[in-house]
Amino acid sequence: MGVPEKPTLDGLEAKWVARWAADDTYAFDRTAALAAPREQTWSIDTPPPTASGSLHVGHVFSYTHTDIVARYQRMRGKHVFYPMGWDDNGLPTERRVQNYYGVRCDPSLSYEEGFEPPAKPGKDQQPVSRRNFVELCERLTAEDELAFEQLWRRVGLSVDWSNVYRTISDSSRAAAQRMFLHNLARGEAYAQEAPTLWDVTFRTAVAQAELEDRERPGAYHRISFAGPAGPVSIETTRPELLPACVALVAHPDDERYQPLFGTTVRTPVFGVEVPVVAHRLAEPDKGSGIAMICTFGDLNDVTWWRELQLPTRAIVGWDGRLLPDAPPGVPAEQYAELAGKTVFSAQQRMVELLRESGDLEGEPKAITHPVKFYEKGERPLEIVTTRQWYIRNGGRDADLRDALVARGQEIQWVPEHMRYRYENWVEGLNGDWLISRQRFFGVPFPVWYALDGEGEPDWSAPLLAPESALPVDPSSDVPAGYTEDQRGVPGGFMADPDVMDTWATSSLSPQVASGWDTDPELFAHVFPMDQRPQAHDIIRTWLFSTVVRSHFEFGAVPWTHATISGFVVDPDRKKMSKSKGNVVTPIDVLERFGTDAVRWRAAGARPGADSPFDEAQMKVGRRLAIKLLNVGKFVLGLGASAGLGADQVSEPIDLGLLTALAGVVDEATAAMEAFNYTRALEVAEAFFWSFCDDYVELVKSRAYGSDDAARSAQAALAVALSVQLRLFAPVLPFVTEEVWSWWQEGSVHRAPWPAATDLPAGGDPAVVTVAAAALAGVRKAKSDAKQSMRADVESATVTAPAGQVPLVEAARRDLAEAGRIALLTVVPGEGPLTVDVVLAEAPAQA
């Protein structure tokens, strides 16, 4: 191909992305891999990015980290199984589709053939059938995924683009349904009607892993109940739940309330008799130490209700409004004041009612307190009793919890301390994993229910789809033994209306990507996978749920290594997020600095460590890439070529260089084996700069010749260039491939990772370092004299420790030529090496 006149980074991405695609440089060779021993394959469980989201520079960093490992393993001769996935099912896609097209899903509507959404989203969202809605989801995600793929190619990910999966695809849905049926058959999945955390905006249940606490303003309202011996005062932040009150509770050791335990009190306004009970979860020093239990205000209420077997008086409905009818035992007349109101306005009205009745003591006391939210929601969660599907995860079973903690110990965590995130989460679980969502774009449960003569479903005996029929959509497919016209009619059947949570599908990414459902032979080979890369924020969700599924189905961990990336944070160390407005768009950065520069910066972020985004750092990576171009061009111009090998290296300084490089190769290899790409890059980079600044400067004059001494330098330059290009290839795929292409056959990314054994071991690296130190002394003299580095030196005396004198002598010719020294004297002396320089009278003229 030859060396260009003026090498440039511009255009390298487009050129090599196209070439790699055309040459299938990164294709996984299934046949060869399956024929080879398992350890010759490296399989990666790539995180499927949320297709409806946007990628920021943090994604670029973490996916680059994985790609560096993939490229290293490939150069180590492994068959790298490196698929890409898109997480396109679930609520985020629904929201994007609603906003993008201006529609909303109304499952009661029927399908409209050839439906086209409004050209511009209107003010009101247009209702469409579920099938139409899902079609729009499919359409938009397909577009989004194409854009993502283009970005990833530009980032240089060495993904096998013939192996892309989607979490909504037929095979993903089939795998999710099949795994669910297995879980169900083994008793690991179950349905239960139970109080559930509920988002009133999205009108769906949410799981523990999707919760977050937010500090919100509230107020303690002090309310009197009528007790047997006078009023009993409680404090609550949610007076509107008074009609849902089923008991008062205090700590069993709280002396103030001993006389009340076992008695009843009457609620204000409603006059309902409720018992006073004792429970250890009551906090004596909070408020008055006695609290009302409502069904349900928070998770403590649920615990109390369950453990103390209290009655249920539910008042909050699915839409976040108070139910139209009073709960059992509550007078309808009073309750009618609140019925149908939102929680917010019910509270206002309730406070008025308490004021009127004289049961509100004093004024409400403003406080701020943590309130549970769905992580994607904007209104506080309520607790609503609904029928939901769960998968056991150890939250209610100590043995299972211990088994899952033990699984975590089978995984090698990078960095090691991320293991604690996993263990803390598992040990803190307080319930099973709720997997059903009352949404539309997701994997439906492969389940129907028979309807009795009254049209009521028989929940106890779900009709399951056969595995051979998966994937099924129970809303359009029909269970065995029924016909479509029996849908929804007494004596007929109904579909399970829910879809699975996104994590219930993405927790199967190793299975989906490896062909569990579609290519058992491949699956048996690549699973358990070698590497799960991901960020630390989803250890509790994606990582944990994947371990759960694999534990149940295979009795094994899904992967042997979990490599955890940190975040890219803004200069104030805040996490990037859209709402903070501090997101850096990747394409802009890639265009301005070049992919290799951005990847170089990414490689500088150690595994697990958050890293501030700093544009100034990008320039440094760019400088390195440019230097590689220029030194490559220069070295090849000096006569280095692919035909020269280490066996032609004879001069001590040349041998010394290559022996030093052997040490660098060993260090970089050890670091890469430990996933410490940052360290590997550091040692390669440190060597490279001294190679450019010192070694090349020292030998270039000699290398211009054509004798054996010249040949030695040319061979050392060729070997050093080849090795260094390969050391940098995982981090800087574009520039290394470019320089490689000037003088080598094939792709550098298919070349073997360098081995120290390919380099001469007998050289003395000190020849290079001592000669470089002497040269630095000469340079300093020139710099102090404000002379050009080309200034002639009349005479220079190197005073070196006796042991170093022969080293300087061994590099005498190179040193004299590089320093333009007319008379070079080397003498032994005390202390470190010094150089006395006498500059020639006038600067040299060219």
Add this chain to the structure above:
RNA sequence: GGGCGAUUGGCUCAGUGGUAGAGCGCUACCUUGACACGGUAGAGGUCACUGGUUCGAACCCAGUAUCGCCCA
């Protein structure tokens, strides 16, 4: 409140028992036949604090403070 991590020159970070390191930035100089998207040289730090172990501590131990993340 619990857990984890961090604290080293202005900035970003290496450095896990033996005389404080790198890059960026800064200052001065050099336009050399690979590179001005360059090169050379230089200044700059009582390693957060307090105790302890040790011949010797940035590093080990105990505690404190500040910051960040996760969880309650």
